Amino acid sequence: MSSVVNFQKILKIKNIKHIYLIGIGGSGMGGIAKILIKKGYKVSGSDLISNFITKNLISLGITIYFKHEIKNITNNIDLIVKSSAIKNNNPELIIAKKLNITIISRVEMLAELMKFYYKITITGTHGKTTTTAMVYEIYKLSGLDPTFINGGILKYSKEYAYLGSGKYFIAEADESDKSFLYLKPTINIVTNLEKEHLDYYNNSIEILKKTFLKFLKKIPFYGCIVICIDNNNNYDLIKKNKLSFRQNIITYGFHKNADIQLYNYKQNGYKSQFYILEKKTCLSFKINLSIPGYHNALNATAAYVVSKFNGLNNRIILKSLKNFRGIIRRFDILTTIYPPKKIKYQHDIIIINDYGHHPTEIDMTINTARKIWPNRNLIMVFQPHRYSRTKILLNYFIKVLSKVDKLFLLKVYPAGENFIKNADSKYLSKKINKLGIIISQFINLKDYCNIAYYIFSKLRGNEILIFQGAGDINNISSFFINKKFQKKILNQ
Known part of the structure; x- marks a missing residue:
């Protein structure tokens, strides 16, 4: 008897037909959703953002709500799978408990899927x-x-x-x-x-x-x-x-x-x-x-x-x-662009996107870029991920980030955490500048487009521009792919 049949029998014994995933757009959650619908179950879910995974899941027939709301949870849902990023005060979790719907974690579902x-x-x-x-x-x-x-x-x-x-x-x-x-x-x-x-x-x-x-x-x-x-x-x-x-x-x-x-x-x-x-x-x-x-x-x-x-x-x-060609957002070369027209240049600018958010990962990204392009200036736009990580590894971050030629620091992506004093980007930038090795600039802007415009205006050519981090920094690097703002500035 095949593993697929065995797993389906387990769920059918428990009368499981409709499975709802809270945080369905996450990498691990999206994978589980895809496997479940391929196995023949009705799958739906919610997330706060639209991305490649949610678009792919929708194309497979999965209903996705882009807001966590009580009305999304109905009596015909047999099982809820929640991402580890979902907090206990999530409205969908609260109503699911009131409706007595079984709730399990992402990894519990993964363990069941892998069982046979x-x-x-x-x-x-x-x-x-x-x-x-x-x-x-x-x-x-x-x-x-x-x-x-x-x-x-x-x-x-x-x-x-x-x-x-x-x-x-x-x-x-x-x-x-x-x-x-x-x-x-x-x-x-x-x-x-x-x-x-x-x-x-x-x-x-x-x-x-x-x-x-x-x-x-x-x-x-x-x-x-x-x-x-x-x-x-x-x-x-x-x-x-x-x-x-x-x-x-x-x-x-x-x-x-x-x-x-x-x-x-x-x-x-x-x-x-x-x-x-x-x-x-x-x-x-x-x-x-x-x-x-x-x-x-x-x-x-x-x-x-x-x-x-x-x-x-x-x-x-x-x-x-x-x-093997690698993974998206792992030292991912996105495109090449040219700096503003008013500045003379000899070379283009290579844009790289990298998911690494731990100092060891960032250090490896920097070392790899230096080996490939030893004669180019290395500019990094870094978005720290979580205040707690920034606090615990502060000195390591200072050491590693000081290895680039120019650094732009974005606001910390909190990932649900509360603010921690002396663990934010402004403080990190101040500590890096105190070393006197490079100049770190904290960008205190909210709009993705304005951040992209600002970074682009500082480019001089012959550079490697790395967007580094696991938060929503990808929304900023995307402006450099479509190059629309670049053409606008060049024509001014």
Whole structure:
């Protein structure tokens, strides 16, 4: 009996026909909605913004309300799935409780969807989305027709979720609120562990590591833990607990003790290549990538290890990795433009959009851009994400953001948080300027168009302009894609 039939029987026993998702436009939520409607369930939901995912879901026949309102919740809804970003005072949640409608979290639904599959999950502070996509594309090219749900959109295929007919389910597993503990994968990748989302871990990296240990021990004895030991917290986690694991453990990284060791990394423009050495077999392979960065070499190696563990063809693995084109909003080159006409220039300006909002991710973006374009000035427009993250990592942000040539800071995207003193963009800008390395400018404008106009007026040519952050900064970079305001200024 197929996994799809099994899952459908479970829901039918509970008389589940109509499922409503609050926060349906989020990357993980949208993927679940897509899988559910493909399985034959009636799906509807709500969100506050329209994006690629909501437009795609509407095209599939899903009704979406772009406001959280009591009237959206009706008696014919059998189950509600809520995003982790939804607060308890959400009006739809309140009325659902009054109507006695069952409410579950996003990850609880994901766990149910994955129940009868061979489960491959990807966890870690950074690199989850790209690694998940790499694994998916390898398994798909291998003819295994896997199901997958991802936290980002693939550039080439525009996929973020897919319902396959095969036995594998590949998914990004988010540790931000401990909800990943609902999952019990067969294989799990741990890319790295850093100080992130510590508000759910009593501001303790040790509690975060203990939670990961609890999660990894859910993997069955015949399963596998694939973990990067270039990261100190990962290395410490494995070193201290290796004897307590019954599962297979495969380590990877540039680290000399890695089971799968990377070496001779080279970057040629936007492309890169490196070698991996399998210590157990003493075999060595060259991997070519069409995307840049040490971090992507590590992501690709993780995908390689998982694929080899399941016996996939080496030639297909290497071909898939070479053809991989990346994820939208992950070092995403949007367009090229020219600066205002009144200024003489020799080169155009390259516009990049990047989702990274943690200092380590930003640092990697900066280093990658410097390697590709060493002779261009690097300008960054950064939107801090959450006051709590800015406060906890303030000194790290100051250090990393001081590496660009010019910095524009937008207001903090609060993501539902209340204001925290000395954790806002104005304060961050002041602290960066105090170092005297670069000039940071806080843009205290509300309108997206005015912000875009202002940034454009400051461009001089021969620059890399990076829009960095996980909030609504994408609404500003979009003005640079259509170039309408650019033509308006040039004609003045």
